[in-house]
Structures are given as structure tokens and as C-alpha cells.
Amino acid sequence: MGILARRRNPKLSNERKGLGGVGEGGYIAEFITFILRRLLPDIIKYNIKIVTNAGGLDPVACKLAIEKVVKEIGVEEGKVVVAAITGDDLLSQEYGGKGDVREFSHIHGNKEDAEFFPDDEKEIISLNAYLGAIPIANALDSGATLVVTGRCVDSALVLGPLIHEFRWDPSRDWDKLASGSLAGHIVECGCQATGGNFTDWEQIAFTPGGGWSNMGYPIAECFSDGEFVITKPKDTGGLVTPATVGEQMLYETLDPGSYILPDVILDMRNVKLKQIGENRVLVTGAKGRPPTKFLKVSGIYADGYKMTGSLVIGGxxxxxxxxxxxxxxxxxxxxxxxxxxxxxxxxxxxxxxxxxxxxxxxxxxxxxxxxxxxxxxxxxxxxxxxxxxxxxxxxxxxxxxGVTGGVTGRPHPSPLLVHFSCLISKNEVSAMVTVGKNPSLTVFFECPTLDGSEIPPPLQYGEGHEKSVGDDTLVKVPLIRLAWGRSGDKGDTCNIGGGGLSSLRIDRQGKTYAQMLLSFEVGIPPEWLAKL
Missing domain, CATH: 3.30.300 (GMP Synthetase; Chain A, domain 3)
Structure with a gap:
């Protein structure tokens, strides 16, 4: 969202609007030019419904652009009904920071984990609340065949259609909502659930179907009781196993017992992953609790400029x-x-x-x-x-x-963007659904007040079960022989991840952190060696 805001803001970018994959209103133009225009005939032929967050900062502008393409292609009227969900953009609502707003720290117990909130001199260029799945379900219930959202939690793109299709009750079916959210979470990073970025990469690089050169993206086959199967298209590269799915499942969750989402709090501690066929993994056991009364807000502000210069040096x-x-x-x-x-x-x-x-x-x-x-x-x-x-x-x-030229040519300055987070009461945010040509807006409050849940404390896990083994009896092996690992984060602090926007380091998102940890040696009992 920060990148879209930077490209849309004439003070921060010299890029012409409409280039770089950004539409005039700050949406993802590539969704229309590279995906929708090419696939629209098949979408209509097979009656496929689509939910996308390509709306970025302006879902309504994206909706209008889609409808223009539909008209240009000559699609029969009524075959494609586009809905736009707005309300996440707090700046467009001239939100003044009033109401029930709280600071947010995403690593429990870390006193040094402080969000860099902007002072009065800093310009906030985007401020978006993470909406949930209910507005998406509302749009589908209203007859939409293509739903465009702005900022929402990634898992809502899957949970919304499931609420619509299975008629789940968003005020009581907590386990089902949790399972649907888990399905969305597993597929949200694309082929990272089918072996992309997988620790045991050699198992994936040359798999039948093209390996890395033709990776299959994940498919979630969902059932009304909440269970689902993760698979991938035939004749594509990659692999679907409990390991590939499990790496993605735990990615960016922080506390697997309390993965906090707008619609539900997901508890993954009893989730089971079972291989039931080639490239087919059954996922069961997700549990849910009522959500909190807050939404997370993602903000971006500009804080000067940064530049990176590089030189190759040999000898x-x-x-x-x-x-x-x-x-x-x-x-x-x-x-x-x-x-x-x-x-x-x-x-x-x-x-x-x-x-x-x-x-x-x-x-x-x-x-x-x-x-x-x-x-x-x-x-x-x-x-x-x-x-x-x-x-x-x-x-x-x-x-x-031995000094030679720069790796990427002469460097150019760019705005330094800083991400910050806060919490806002759901009573302060409403999602608006615009369906088809209907000029009126359906105002849908994001979530009714349930039990007034506050942000839950971290769950306490059992201690004292470790077996004491003398160091002289242990054998040193690299951690990678025992464990899988994923890393990477969007924030400005790291929990096996790094800062994406404001960091000056080469690994801004901490993508190498897990690999670093896995290279360190740990001591294990000698009898474990036979099982590795």
C-alpha cells in the first residue's frame, strides 16, 4: 500500500500514473491488463467468480476499469457483475485520529519493539484498516461475480466466498471461520505452499511438470464442515506435502494459538496435516474464538529520502x-x-x-x-x-x-517510507459495498460488538518437559537436518524477519534469517542420527 501511495503522490514520485503496474487511482493495473483481459472468455464460459484485492488504494477506480474492459470485449450485459468494497482507506474519510485508537506492539514482551509513529511534521501518505471477510460475502450475496477490495487481510479473500457458499454464521461458527481463514492463510503467499521458498529446495527445483520453471500455485478444496485439501494443478512443478504446507501455515503467525484476524481468532495448535494422495494434503483441527473489537490499521509516512550505491570490488x-x-x-x-x-x-x-x-x-x-x-x-x-x-x-x-562499476548503474534517490501500525475500534470503521451499476452504497458495519474482547495475551505453553542430557553425549548437526524454516516480514522490527520499507539493509524483509538459523549447529542425542 505504501508503494502504491508513493506512486500516486506527485510529491514522492516522478513516475507517470498508469505505468509501473499502477492504475490512475492507485490500483493494480496488471490485474486487468495481464490477467483479466486474457482470461475473461474462460471466466465467463466456466462461470468463475473472482475475489481480488487488486483495488489497492482505489477499488472503485479498479471496478470502473474492469467494467470498461468488459464492455470493450463485448461481453453480454449481466454476465460480469463487478463489486467494489471500500471503507478501509481512513485518509479518504478524513479520519482525524479520534475515537478508540490504540498503539500496537506486535511482539509480546519486547519492550524495545516500538512502532515509529509519525510526528506532526511527517506526512501520512496511506492509512488503511484491515477489513475482514464479511463485506466480501455481502457482495457475493448481492449478485457480484467479481469482487474488488482494497486493504483486507489476505485470508479474507478465501473466507468471504466460503461464508457466502456454505452460509456460515459469522457471529457463531468460530471453528469453521477459523478453518476457512487457515485455508486462506495457506494459499495467500502463492506457490510458497507448493514448495516455493521451501527449506529442502532440491526436492522442488526439478520436480516433474517443470520444477521451478513451471510452479503450480495452490488450490484449496473446501468443505462445509471446515475441512479442506491443499493441492495444485496437474502437470505443474512443485510439491504439496505436510512439510510444504506446514512451513506456510506457521509463516508470520507469531502465536500459533492466537492468530488474530478481523473475523476470528485462529488456534492452530491442534491442526493436523495428512498426506491423502499425490500432492494432496488434508487439513483438519483448526479452532476458533470470537474476534476482538479492534481492527489493525497499517499506516505509511514519508521520512526523507534514501539512496543505495554499489561497486564491485575484486582481488x-x-x-x-x-x-x-x-x-x-x-x-x-x-x-x-x-x-x-x-x-x-x-x-x-x-x-x-x-x-x-x-x-x-x-x-x-x-x-x-x-x-x-x-x-x-x-x-x-x-x-x-x-x-x-x-x-x-x-x-x-x-x-x-579492482573497483569496477556499479551493479545497477548510477543510483537514484527514492522516498524513505516508514510503516507503523495501530488498532482502531470496529465501531469507527464501516465497509461499503458497491455492486454493479447500482449508484447507492450498501453500508455494512465490519463487525458487531460481540463480547467486547480485548487483545488476548499470549498463550502460555507448557514448560519443564525437556529431557536433560549431558553436553558430552550430544552430537553436533546443522539445525537444517532437524527442522524446516520460513522467514520474512513486512514490519520494521523482526521476529525471524526484518523491516520491508524503512530498513537500509540489503535483506530488508529478513528473507535470509531462517536459512541463517538453520545453518547453525545444535546438539542431539546420538540415537537420533539414524532417523535423520
């Missing part, structure tokens, strides 16, 4: 040369800023890629003969970043030997 002592070159470049620019009476950089980060820099003190290979020097700087004034860019090129002739 003996490549890492040491890169550190020296990076330090010299930054010193030259800082001296220039002082002469111009400009402020120093607010933050800088140097990555020496190729020398296991991201492993920090645990790096094993420092003596490499080829590295990429990656320098990222942050400043309020875009001119300071341009001076930094100008100082990169001279390093090739006036600093260390």
Missing part, C-alpha cells in the same frame, strides 16, 4: 578494500555537506556482499576475492543523496585497485 583482500572504500566515500560526502552547511546523513548502512556480511560475527568466509560494496544513506534533503551518488564513480580511479 586479494577484497573485503578489507571494500570497507576502506566505503568509509572514504562517506567521509568525502560528509565533508562536502559540512562545507555546504547541510546536515549529516541521518543514517548509513554498509553491506559487504560476498563475504557473509549478513551473518555478522558468525561469518565464516571473510577471505573472498570478490565482493559487492553496498552503501545506503538516509537524508532529509534529496540534494545530499545526489552528492553521494556523484562521489561513487571516482572511487574506481582514486581509491582501491
Amino acid at each position: 586479494v583482500d577484497a573485503r578489507k578494500k571494500a570497507i576502506a572504500v566505503g568509509s572514504a566515500i562517506l567521509l568525502r560526502v560528509r565533508m562536502l555537506l559540512m562545507k555546504l552547511k547541510m546536515a549529516n546523513f541521518r543514517d548509513v548502512n554498509i553491506d559487504i556482499l560476498g563475504a557473509e556480511h549478513t551473518y555478522g560475527p558468525h561469518a565464516r568466509n571473510r577471505d573472498t576475492r570478490e565482493v559487492v560494496l553496498n552503501i545506503t544513506v538516509h537524508h532529509e534533503d534529496i540534494r545530499a543523496l545526489k552528492y553521494f551518488g556523484m562521489e561513487l564513480a571516482p572511487a574506481a580511479t582514486c581509491m582501491a585497485p
